[in-house]
Amino acid sequence: MQADRAGTGAVTDGELLEAARSGEPRAREQLCARWLPAVLRWCNRMGGPSVDAEDAASDVFIVMLTRMDRLRNTDAFDAWLYGITRRTLAAHRRRAWVRRWVPGIFSDPDDPETRPDRSMERSETGRRVQAVLEEMTANQREVLILCDVEERTDEEVARMLEIPTGTVKSRLRLARASFRQGCARHSIDPVTPGRADGQAGGQAGGRADGRTG
Amino acid sequence: MDALKQFRNETEADPRALARAQRRIDQALQPRPVEPLWRRLVQPAPVAAGLLLAGALWMGLMPPPDAPIPAAALEEARAMALSGGRVQLSWEGSGTVEGTDQAPRIGWESGEISVEVEPDQGIGLEVRTREAQVRVIGTGFAVRRDALGTTVAVRHGTVEVTCAGSGAVRLTEGQSRSCLPVSAAGLLARARAQQGAGAPAADWLGSVEAGLKAPDGSPGIEGELRVLQLQALEAVGRIAEARAVAEDYVRQPRPARVEEVRRYAAMLALQQQDCAAAVPHLSALTAPAVGDLLRLADCEAGSAPENARRHLEAARAVCNTPEERSAVDTRLIALGKGD
Numbered sequence: 001m002q003a004d005r006a007g008t009g010a011v012t013d014g015e016l017l018e019a020a021r022s023g024e025p026r027a028r029e030q031l032c033a034r035w036l037p038a039v040l041r042w043c044n045r046m047g048g049p050s051v052d053a054e055d056a057a058s059d060v061f062i063v064m065l066t067r068m069d070r071l072r073n074t075d076a077f078d079a080w081l082y083g084i085t086r087r088t089l090a091a092h093r094r095r096a097w098v099r100r101w102v103p104g105i106f107s108d109p110d111d112p113e114t115r116p117d118r119s120m121e122r123s124e125t126g127r128r129v130q131a132v133l134e135e136m137t138a139n140q141r142e143v144l145i146l147c148d149v150e151e152r153t154d155e156e157v158a159r160m161l162e163i164p165t166g167t168v169k170s171r172l173r174l175a176r177a178s179f180r181q182g183c184a185r186h187s188i189d190p191v192t193p194g195r196a197d198g199q200a201g202g203q204a205g206g207r208a209d210g211r212t213g
Numbered sequence: 214m215d216a217l218k219q220f221r222n223e224t225e226a227d228p229r230a231l232a233r234a235q236r237r238i239d240q241a242l243q244p245r246p247v248e249p250l251w252r253r254l255v256q257p258a259p260v261a262a263g264l265l266l267a268g269a270l271w272m273g274l275m276p277p278p279d280a281p282i283p284a285a286a287l288e289e290a291r292a293m294a295l296s297g298g299r300v301q302l303s304w305e306g307s308g309t310v311e312g313t314d315q316a317p318r319i320g321w322e323s324g325e326i327s328v329e330v331e332p333d334q335g336i337g338l339e340v341r342t343r344e345a346q347v348r349v350i351g352t353g354f355a356v357r358r359d360a361l362g363t364t365v366a367v368r369h370g371t372v373e374v375t376c377a378g379s380g381a382v383r384l385t386e387g388q389s390r391s392c393l394p395v396s397a398a399g400l401l402a403r404a405r406a407q408q409g410a411g412a413p414a415a416d417w418l419g420s421v422e423a424g425l426k427a428p429d430g431s432p433g434i435e436g437e438l439r440v441l442q443l444q445a446l447e448a449v450g451r452i453a454e455a456r457a458v459a460e461d462y463v464r465q466p467r468p469a470r471v472e473e474v475r476r477y478a479a480m481l482a483l484q485q486q487d488c489a490a491a492v493p494h495l496s497a498l499t500a501p502a503v504g505d506l507l508r509l510a511d512c513e514a515g516s517a518p519e520n521a522r523r524h525l526e527a528a529r530a531v532c533n534t535p536e537e538r539s540a541v542d543t544r545l546i547a548l549g550k551g552d
Binding site for chain 1: 216217219220221223224225226230231233234235237238241
């Protein structure tokens with residue numbers, strides 16, 4: 001299942017991980033190639049404007065590759081990797097906060113301050129959505145992104161976040177309400193979140209695929 | 214267009230970003246020399262500490278005397294240490310830091326960490342590994358964690374070391390203490406490291422036996438430990454005990470590494486000229502090697518020559534070298550003469 005999401009074929013993440021653990025360099029490369037796009041997307045979407053997504057994504061993989069021996073249940077690789085991403089993003093946000101007050105405290109040759117602002121590559125709407133997401137709590141933000149932007153099932157998200165499906169549903173309901181209020185504040189066209197392809201417009205708090213929020 | 218869809222499209226991973234991220238991963242994983250701690254601390258320390266202090270005063274946000282340290286990988290502790298400046302760490306390995314400014318707790322995972330704590334500042338620093346806990350107030354010491362366990366060595370001052378499952382011991386200047394791993398996997402790694410380092414078999418037999426008693430063992434680890442146990446028992450000359458261990462082990466339901474244990478059991482039996490005990494083990498091998506089949510044929514040549522011939526023919530089919538083929542043929546000829 002995890003391999004299918006990444007669109008890879010027969011070799012599962014668990015098998016790749018085992019091979020990478022035994023020192024097979026191609027398995028390591030394949031794991032990166034398979035998961036880097038997903039991790040970069042998570043970092044783009046959840047990191048916020050203060051976090052350099054590429055920087056965070058590469059940190060996620062460095063942690064993953066240096067700690068892969070610790071993962072016992074290789075079937076839960078995606079949840080484990082998501083957990084690393086979450087913690088890495090939290091650390092990057094903390095660092096960004098400190099950097100704001102104490103410039104130069106972290107010696108970072110690729111300091112985002114000196115790099116072109118990649119958020120400029122986004123449209124006005126994209127930036128406003130980002131601002132709304134930033135105003136939400138971290139729990140609500142990640143559930144909204146995983147369910148409504150990435151269109152994962154509640155069960156899949158529950159497994160990734162290691163919380164009950166009921167909790168995912170209730171968080172999603174609150175997240176959607178919060179997102180709608182944020183959209184109003186930021187003058188974004190109030191399309192109801194549900195599916196990112198817009199088919200859910202007008203279905204308050206629900207999804208066009210028949211799932212209820 | 215739906216705002217979320219637009220956001221989704223704009224936050225897709227584009228190939229250039231992927232290439233840049235991949236390059237950073239590759240660069241970060243390149244082995245590089247460890248920079249001495251003083252160099253890492255000295256460069257940003259004065260500027261950062263000054264700015265931090267000025268910023269905190271300016272904002273009226275002076276941290277409380279014992280501010281909590283957010284749990285983080287030890288990489289980040291370099292920056293956190295600047296606020297106190299009274300604890301100096303240098304390391305080669307990995308760990309985490311948490312606790313408070315006055316009582317930092319370092320969770321050390323692997324490698325070596327060296328700690329200097331400014332005395333008389335009331336700093337209650339603690340270093341924990343899986344096997345050991347080191348408490349200190351004002352001293353310098355090093356903790357090394359590897360496959361053999363955790364070793365604490367004191368350069369100056371006093372530390373209190375508590376190994377898992379035993380009481381606290383105070384160490385003073387020049388003293389050191391080692392704490393053994395406590396998990397079955399840790400003890401297996403220790404036994405292998407001892408064996409690899411050429412330690413006496415009795416030493417690694419101790420680690421193996423402790424590993425077999427550890428409560429967190431698994432069938433896989435037990436299999437590995439049993440093989441090592443047999444090797445150690447044979448090396449110290451306790452052959453009868455080794456045979457009993459092997460016999461007990463193969464009777465377990467679905468034991469791990471059973472082929473290797475059976476082969477060992479057969480070899481130990483043959484060392485004591487006990488073909489009758491070796492034959493069942495050799496016959497039970499699912500993938501017998503030429504050597505196994507030759508031993509089996511030798512055992513059965515007298516009592517069951519037809520079986521012996523069958524084993525030799527099976528061995529001939531899997532021979533890889535002329536020497537093996539010659540050993541098989543010699544036995545077949547001898548069997549033929551017997552007929």
